[in-house]
Amino acid sequence: MTAVPLFDAASSELPDPIAVVEGLAREFAASAAVRDGRGGTAKHERDRVRASGLLTLVIPQEHGGWGARWSVALTVVRRLARADSALAHLLGFQYLMLATPRLFGSEPQWTRFWRETVRYTWFWGNALNPLDRRTTVVGADGDRRLRGVKTFCSGAVDSDMLIVSAIPEGATRLLVAAIPSDRPGVRMLGDWDAFGQRQTDSGTVELHDVLLREEEILASPGPLGSPFASLRPCLAQLILANIYLGIAEGALSEARHYTLHQSRPWMASGVSRAADDPYVLARYGELWLAIEAARALTDAAGLRLDEAWGVGEPLTPPARGVVAVAVAAAKVSTTRAGLEVTSRMFEVMGAGATAGGARLDRFWRNVRVHTLHDPVDYKVKELGRFALEGIVPEPSFYS
Amino acid sequence: MTAVPLFDAASSELPDPIAVVEGLAREFAASAAVRDGRGGTAKHERDRVRASGLLTLVIPQEHGGWGARWSVALTVVRRLARADSALAHLLGFQYLMLATPRLFGSEPQWTRFWRETVRYTWFWGNALNPLDRRTTVVGADGDRRLRGVKTFCSGAVDSDMLIVSAIPEGATRLLVAAIPSDRPGVRMLGDWDAFGQRQTDSGTVELHDVLLREEEILASPGPLGSPFASLRPCLAQLILANIYLGIAEGALSEARHYTLHQSRPWMASGVSRAADDPYVLARYGELWLAIEAARALTDAAGLRLDEAWGVGEPLTPPARGVVAVAVAAAKVSTTRAGLEVTSRMFEVMGAGATAGGARLDRFWRNVRVHTLHDPVDYKVKELGRFALEGIVPEPSFYS
Amino acid sequence: MTAVPLFDAASSELPDPIAVVEGLAREFAASAAVRDGRGGTAKHERDRVRASGLLTLVIPQEHGGWGARWSVALTVVRRLARADSALAHLLGFQYLMLATPRLFGSEPQWTRFWRETVRYTWFWGNALNPLDRRTTVVGADGDRRLRGVKTFCSGAVDSDMLIVSAIPEGATRLLVAAIPSDRPGVRMLGDWDAFGQRQTDSGTVELHDVLLREEEILASPGPLGSPFASLRPCLAQLILANIYLGIAEGALSEARHYTLHQSRPWMASGVSRAADDPYVLARYGELWLAIEAARALTDAAGLRLDEAWGVGEPLTPPARGVVAVAVAAAKVSTTRAGLEVTSRMFEVMGAGATAGGARLDRFWRNVRVHTLHDPVDYKVKELGRFALEGIVPEPSFYS
Amino acid sequence: MTAVPLFDAASSELPDPIAVVEGLAREFAASAAVRDGRGGTAKHERDRVRASGLLTLVIPQEHGGWGARWSVALTVVRRLARADSALAHLLGFQYLMLATPRLFGSEPQWTRFWRETVRYTWFWGNALNPLDRRTTVVGADGDRRLRGVKTFCSGAVDSDMLIVSAIPEGATRLLVAAIPSDRPGVRMLGDWDAFGQRQTDSGTVELHDVLLREEEILASPGPLGSPFASLRPCLAQLILANIYLGIAEGALSEARHYTLHQSRPWMASGVSRAADDPYVLARYGELWLAIEAARALTDAAGLRLDEAWGVGEPLTPPARGVVAVAVAAAKVSTTRAGLEVTSRMFEVMGAGATAGGARLDRFWRNVRVHTLHDPVDYKVKELGRFALEGIVPEPSFYS
DSSP states (O other): OOOOOSSOTTOSSOOOHHHHHHHHHHHHHTTHHHHHHHOSOOHHHHHHHHHHTGGGTTSOGGGTSOOOOHHHHHHHHHHHHHHOHHHHHHHHHHHHHHHHHHHHSOHHHHHHHHHHHHHHTOOEEEEOOTTOOOOEEESOTTOEEEEEEEEEETTOTTOSEEEEEEEETTOOSOEEEEEETTSTTEEEOOOOOBSSSTTSOOEEEEEEEEEEOGGGBOOSSOTTOSTTTTHHHHHHHHHHHHHHHHHHHHHHHHHHHHHHHTOOOOGGGOOSSGGGOHHHHHHHHHHHHHHHHHHHHHHHHHHHHHHHHHHOTTOOHHHHHHHHHHHHHHHHHHHHHHHHHHHHGGGGTOGGGGBGGGOTTHHHHHHHHHTTSSOHHHHHHHHHHHHHHOOOOOOOTTO | OOOOOSSOTTOSSOOOHHHHHHHHHHHHHTTHHHHHHHOSOOHHHHHHHHHHTGGGTTSOGGGTSOOOOHHHHHHHHHHHHHHOHHHHHHHHHHHHHHHHHHHHSOHHHHHHHHHHHHHHTOOEEEEOOTTOOOOEEESOTTOEEEEEEEEEETTOTTOSEEEEEEEETTOOSOEEEEEETTSTTEEEOOOOOBSSSTTSOOEEEEEEEEEEOGGGBOOSSOTTOSTTTTHHHHHHHHHHHHHHHHHHHHHHHHHHHHHHHTOOOOGGGOOSSGGGOHHHHHHHHHHHHHHHHHHHHHHHHHHHHHHHHHHOTTOOHHHHHHHHHHHHHHHHHHHHHHHHHHHHGGGGTOGGGGBGGGOTTHHHHHHHHHTTSSOHHHHHHHHHHHHHHOOOOOOOTTO | OOOOOSSOTTOSSOOOHHHHHHHHHHHHHTTHHHHHHHOSOOHHHHHHHHHHTGGGTTSOGGGTSOOOOHHHHHHHHHHHHHHOHHHHHHHHHHHHHHHHHHHHSOHHHHHHHHHHHHHHTOOEEEEOOTTOOOOEEESOTTOEEEEEEEEEETTOTTOSEEEEEEEETTOOSOEEEEEETTSTTEEEOOOOOBSSSTTSOOEEEEEEEEEEOGGGBOOSSOTTOSTTTTHHHHHHHHHHHHHHHHHHHHHHHHHHHHHHHTOOOOGGGOOSSGGGOHHHHHHHHHHHHHHHHHHHHHHHHHHHHHHHHHHOTTOOHHHHHHHHHHHHHHHHHHHHHHHHHHHHGGGGTOGGGGBGGGOTTHHHHHHHHHTTSSOHHHHHHHHHHHHHHOOOOOOOTTO | OOOOOSSOTTOSSOOOHHHHHHHHHHHHHTTHHHHHHHOSOOHHHHHHHHHHTGGGTTSOGGGTSOOOOHHHHHHHHHHHHHHOHHHHHHHHHHHHHHHHHHHHSOHHHHHHHHHHHHHHTOOEEEEOOTTOOOOEEESOTTOEEEEEEEEEETTOTTOSEEEEEEEETTOOSOEEEEEETTSTTEEEOOOOOBSSSTTSOOEEEEEEEEEEOGGGBOOSSOTTOSTTTTHHHHHHHHHHHHHHHHHHHHHHHHHHHHHHHTOOOOGGGOOSSGGGOHHHHHHHHHHHHHHHHHHHHHHHHHHHHHHHHHHOTTOOHHHHHHHHHHHHHHHHHHHHHHHHHHHHGGGGTOGGGGBGGGOTTHHHHHHHHHTTSSOHHHHHHHHHHHHHHOOOOOOOTTO
């Protein structure tokens, strides 16, 4: 099947990104269970995303993109996550990769990368994992080479460009760069096999003396090189939060449908519809409220990110800190809502909902795997420090 | 001591209500513990509220009030609740009583009651408890009389006007009316003695054949007589939610001060300040997050109420229902945050914080008493019905 | 591979059942993940169970069994569940099926079934699901036939005997009987495909005019025909509780091993071993405590069952009720501990523990599927009724 | 009113301590609310305890006591705590003080102190708080003096004997001794005024150069001087756990009575008795289960303490550690059950239960104050260390 564009990219009017993503979500929803079983690369769906135009959503209109604010892009990611959270992760990381030159690099860099993303419909992948410090930069100007291994490289397979990190010989601070995925020496192992988020291709990338050009290095201001540059982890974490939230929303939606159409009332309930069981209703109230609270915090964090992004380089540490706090609140609340909803949803459906074909356990598996990205306890601790002393989180790749 | 006005009421410019309430809150905070111990009527503080001008906050400017939106008035109530939740309850119910003629009555009625409230600085009290059906209306036009007893009459003592409810002989539907508190036959027992919210004077009012004038009856559209009129319980519940939230905020603020200035680190913690204990920080994170989520939901509900109020009589049942859902979410989340924060605050302070003089248990006592107004389980059930079937709550005096 | 007996069944001394089951558990643990992936019938392991002698554990010694008390048999089931909860379910239901003639039938019946179980090493399967009322008994004495379908028939595939239930024409009360699994007309569909407890073969059994002999019907006192007979659901529920508990214990054990040998400390933790992270320790404390509390309640329920069993037919309704209450407490607490431990275990291991090969998510999947057997909310309600009014649960197939 | 003995102490048969404490509990229950309001020393009730004979409960029969095992004594404390947790605290600490010479001192010491306790019906008080290091021992053999201040001296007022701790000049390790309460220089300030446990007299004791005799010093093996001596904190913590549990049990009992006799059904519940409301029943189920689990763990810890006590001085560190773990589990679970039950009990009673006269908030106030004795988070951490690495808690005055 050839990927049919969802809209005419040459149209003079920009499409509504929510409508576009909802179209994709409907399309992907029907096959999500099958893809979860299959794992591997969702090549067809990745091409559908390419065709949708959403890859350029956050690129400013003057550079050919749709110019969406972060709050809109995050909503797009969340909506897609309702149907398929692996694909949502890939799309969210596209946006994170596109933000990286803007935050860590120079204007010529971001201008070039954005324009070429629009021109060539580049799908970006990630090879930045800062906790895996086994990749080094050897050599000097004119003949720098990347050498080593990176794990958790979401979206690297079938990508067009990669954001990589490495440690220059003799240095301790990370270097971050953007390179073509097909550059000689780059090898994707395709070895991702977690029990959740199974089509994020978050496997291993080997870098065998891969050429690194000067102009590919995002060095000004460099990684976390300014308060504004330090918005990157805020964005990264907020993408995660929106994915968790989308998973919870998708799970609740599946549960509702099941309760209304398939669940039978428990014999001791004295009601004729499962939907009238007082405990089923109470559980729905709890699950919905957990989502609603997480949603309110997540939406608020998105707006704060929009504001901080609008400030640009003059962003102060305290102003950046306020964003980090809002993002941490979103992250913690969506983590919990996600785990709660995806585990307890079965209690409002009943044993029949565990039938293998529907693979409804994938919601829990997806959110369980993804919420281990970094420990939520340390987010709570950061919130505690802020609550107690008004001290905002120290910027890092995770805060 | 004579009550000194906090600002010149004749001033051509309206004061900032937040600044005004913060002034009152500072003033009341110092003596809140003493008043909690004393119980009874907070006559001095009631007069300070009268002098502050805040009694007319929600009355439209064309009728001489400050014309604040509901979201502002609710914030004012919340701020006062941080310092003294009993006085916040009285102020919140002032606003609820002022809304009642607008919602249940006719334009001449609300015009008159608002103007006279401005002119005479009326403090309104409550004698409406719909669950206590022992008050009846006897007689007919020209000689109607109220006869019976009402419990839970918050703010009736030292009030100038009362909103009362009663059941006309032979009828089942409540009649609601506004009468002067000093009308012959009205007797306040002053018997409120709960272990929390001790200065709300929520005691008993006896009505001994009290004259009820035709023009005092709020009959058009009457109690819950239209979707718009049915906003009253939404407002009532949202006032409660803001009080619970204010209590939680005030409690956390007290705790922070104590931890930073008085708590000693636990010997097994290995840190030199209680504020650096990882478990203390985790607890602060949890408590703050509970408050922050409740705040987001409560603020959102306030904005929805503003919108619905702006629609007026054309408000449709579904539009009213959306407000009720948002209010229920606020109610449940503030109930839980309030109970959690006020009980666990001691764990981040330590045993010394239980010293009798500080009466820091009053935060829990206040929120515990007040959150029993109506059972939160049924709010959760309503949220569940909405989540599962999209059905909004049926309007009642509690939903 | 031929099944090698774990001990010589002709030995004059009975083996220690705990030692025997621990041997099986060690053997099964290594391959549990693979079996979880494969699903279907665990033929090899079923034969290992047959060879172990444990199939006769609860049969009195005078009839050739090992004569274990229920508390011992439940411990055996729990230990096996640590390693493989599907096989534990099959073994647990063996014991439930063997109890059924004793509870519902006559002495000649239970004597015969027990002796032949010993002689032929019968593995019993279940086709009793009382909620599936599609199987009827047609015909009369001498030519009774079972006709219909039963779902959730755990252990029916590869079984030697089946406990079936059916509704006689014109009746409403269930008839329960024991028939050979290979009787003509019995068809196992082998269609079990839930996402957890994948090798319990809890699929569908079709009964095509299956002959039912008079002496196979357990009619005296019949299903739930006396307080003593009504111990069957207590036993059934307590088997489930022990399986949930075993799953939690097994999960915690896996987590411990991982944390100690594979987890890396979080960079912000300031410790050099994950095992010294204060939040990791706190989580272990919480998970262990949840298990320990559930264990205390489950062990207590086992002892109560032993006592009640010892009373036999004279057992009174209140005495039976006390067992039911203890069992319900065990059921609720193990359900919660199971779900909590198997979901949160990942938080003390980290993202690496989600690697597909280890299939560590199977603990959650197993307990999630199995705990949907009947709704835990109604167990809580029964406990509430008992707590409030001292009224014990009404006997049913689930209480 | 003269204190009438509950039984004839000269009787040749020992009374049943449970029956005796139940008699006291019934007597104290009626006036507990009044005493909670009054605070100060419960002189009359202390004398009733003296008259009951329970002060000698744990003293071996060969020394004239009742010779009860610890598990029995802890049950006695728990039963009294249901009715009046302040008096239960005083009685529990009597037992702790009587254990102190046995654990820290020499046989002549414990023999003397126990015999004189029997002869003179001594009520022991506490002045040991190891966290308050302001009391020193000055001088040397023959003229040692205690000088300083101790806070949290439960039961010191109206006591006959005191266990005191102090730091000898130039030393760091605590010295513990038993002195008469009326020795010159001992001054009880009677300044206890916490908002809970109001009649425990846990105030300040000043020691003005108080003579300390050689034979009063418990130096062999001394404080925590052996694994067996280190059972003291286990006993202390388990007394607390039993008090918390007793408070929870007492609170639930009050709630039941109220729900059954005074609560009205909520109008939206559709039932005619509050006791039939599905959410009320669910809440009772939850509260009861929390208590039941805590009870199982607490009873188990009592039995372990009995065993370890029976071992005596040969007790090994691991065997002592197992007791400490069991006690920690009891402490954490009773803390939580206590806080949960005493706060949520109002939700099954309704707003009427907050009426001031009944002072039903005292259950929460009592458990809230008392559970701050030492931070429960560090108990959970200890359980985590044990769960993860099998390491038992390091003995200290709190572990």
